[in-house]
Amino acid sequence: MKKSVMNKSIYSIYNAVTALGSTLVNGLLGIITTYYIISEFGSDFNGLNSTANQIINMLLVLEGGFTMASTVALFVPLADQDMLIVNGILLATRKQFRKIGKIFCILGFLVSLIYAYAVRSDLPKVFVACVIIMAIVPQAINLYFTSSYRVLLQAQQKEYIINFFSMITIGLGHIANIIIIRGGGLMWQIRFITMIFAIGNSMLICWYVKKKYSYVNFHVMERNDLIVGADDVFVQKVTGVIYNSAPIVFLSLFPSGGTMLASVYAVYNNIFIMIKSLLHGVIDAPRMGLGQLVVEREKEDVWNVFKQYEYISFAAIFVMVSTTCALILPFIQLYTNSLNDINYYEPVIVILMVLICAVEMVHIPSGHLINMAGKFRISRNFQMIACIVLMITIVLGGFFYGIYGMLVAILITAIVLAVLEIGYIHYYFFDKKFFELCKIGMPLCIAGFFVCLVETYLPVPINNYFDFFCFGVIFTVINGLICIIVSAIFYRAVIWAVVKKLLDSRDG
Secondary structure (H helix, E strand, O other), rough: OHHHHHHHHHHHHHHHHHHHHHHHHHHHHHHHHHHHHHHHHOOOHHHHHHHHHHHHHHHHHOOHHHHHHHHHHHHHHHOOOOOOHHHHHHHHHHHHHHHHHHHHHHHHHHHHHHHHHHOOOOOOOOHHHHHHHHHHHHHHHHHHHHHHHHHHHHHHHHHHHHHHHHHHHHHHHHHHHHHHHHOOOHHHHHHHHHHHHHHHHHHHHHHHHHHOOOOOOOOOOOOOHHHHHHHHHHHHHHHHHHHHHHHHHHHHHHOOOOOOHHHHHHHHHHHHHHHHHHHHHHHHHHHHHHHHHHHHHOHHHHHHHHHHHHHHHHHHHHHHHHHHHHHHHHHHHHHOOOOOOOOOOOHHHHHHHHHHHHHHOOOOOHHHHHHHHHOHHHHHHHHHHHHHHHHHHHHHHHHHHHHHHHHHHHHHHHHHHHHHHHHHHHHHEEEOOOHHHHHHHHHHHHHHHHHHHHOOOOOOOOOOHHHHHHHHHHHHHHHHHHHHHHHHHHHHHHHHHHHHHHHHHHHO
């Protein structure tokens, strides 16, 4: 058992390190690529390109939570080394994803045609449709051929393999696009290159699993009966799609918006996507190990681990969000200094996105535990409430207050979901541990508020990207030290438990 726990810790570290590496490499290269796209082709094309990605995310609601349900179904047979059941679940997963892939492809082509005639853009409608189609093709291939293999890697807590391949293929795609733009390439070539490298990512994952997992065999009895809860997780997908993708798509269609305003939103959103991806790299890494722990250990043992998990998550949120709050507006000024087709300097957007990021990240550990414990129906109910709140507020907010109204709607939804998920885990699942949560979260929350308030008003003389990098390091170190001081005062026992676990993992 001890060796199993050590392996979970080691895999969690691998997953976190590769997720962080992939996010940094691809996020930074993506920001550079976006700059060249706007400089060379304008905000109109950047808005379209960014909207294409969000349309794909919206269409992925067809996946319906089957990935999560299949992954959870694999925990027990993998722990028992029952490869016959493992292969039966994988076969059922493969068949379902092949159906989803076909529907996704057909629906995607229809959406591309409808969107091309509805979007507010000066670009040719045929070109708009082609951009959407080139975004659809690699995701359809991924669903049809690769998703069942991804599920296996995730269930074995080997997401670091997926992260590594993503870092290579997406990173090379960005580099290729930068070279093409600098060499005087055409707009359609940007999306085409992105499509080719995305297909390459799917091929690499298929190749790896076939090479390393010789026991995978699809000539067995299908075990679709063991995959339960997909319908409940579907509601999570719907809420997530509206939450993450609707604003930029709506902006591109609204008369007061269009792809130009969508480009403004996308620039800020891309930065926060990178920040949230970095945090997800830390927060998501242990979730599969947590799911296996729920299966294997008593609830009190799970609480002791979960408490450490929450502390690490909150500490990471404190450092990343406070540093982002201090530096994002100076970065935007530097980044958009030579771009003059639309104003990109929007402090209100920054305030709202910082709040959204913090609230959204805080409840992720509780959300993960609900799913990893197989409480899909509980999660479904919470997501249904959040989805109703989001749909009402985003329509009203967007209609009356545009982009600001949409962001306020997202913030309200994040708060509702945080209260529901955190409340359930700390009051019902762990039997009245809410006071423990306050002891873990409140000191960092109060410290974070004052750090953001002070650092936002500090004069930061950033005149070039080297200055930005230096101040980024300085603020990260300062905020990291503040986090350590606060932790040393309020979280001494939790810190020692985390350190001991890391030392045990290293020794093992």
